[in-house]
Amino acid sequence: MFLRVRVCAPDQRAQLFLWRGADRDSEPRVYAMTSLIFGASSSPTSAIYVLNKNAETCSDEYPNAEMAVKRDHYVDDFICSTDSVPEAAINKRRHHSARAGASISGVGD
Incomplete structure (x- = not known):
């Protein structure tokens, strides 16, 4: 259910995360969750x-x-x-x- 609810663009900045995948030598890239996230109390x-x-x-x-x-x-x-x-x-x-x-x-x- 959470993944079906899209978060408005300005609020997505509160859900940023870093990801580099399997390549541990590269710089991590910044991503934003565009939907509600599991584990957030709200x-x-x-x-x-x-x-x-x-x-x-x-x-x-x-x-x-x-x-x-x-x-x-x-x-x-x-x-x-x-x-x-x-x-x-x-x-x-x-x-x-x-x-x-x-x-x-x-x-x-």
Whole structure:
């Protein structure tokens, strides 16, 4: 989930790192992480904010998906139950759209 959230360009400078690869004789190059990083205390909160914001953006078209995203998510886990398999399939499609293209793995794929 963290790697799907892009960090705006000015904030990427706070995530610089050095890398030289296997060539230990060369000078290391400076790189910037362009997405949320694992291990940063702010990454879970930022990811949840983006997830909820995407759900709000799609709420006019998928009102049930917005509610499901906000109510049934914990970090990158989604837990939702339905009364029937067809209803679950519909919810999956709605949820998929509300997540702006991020896929749900392990659900009837």
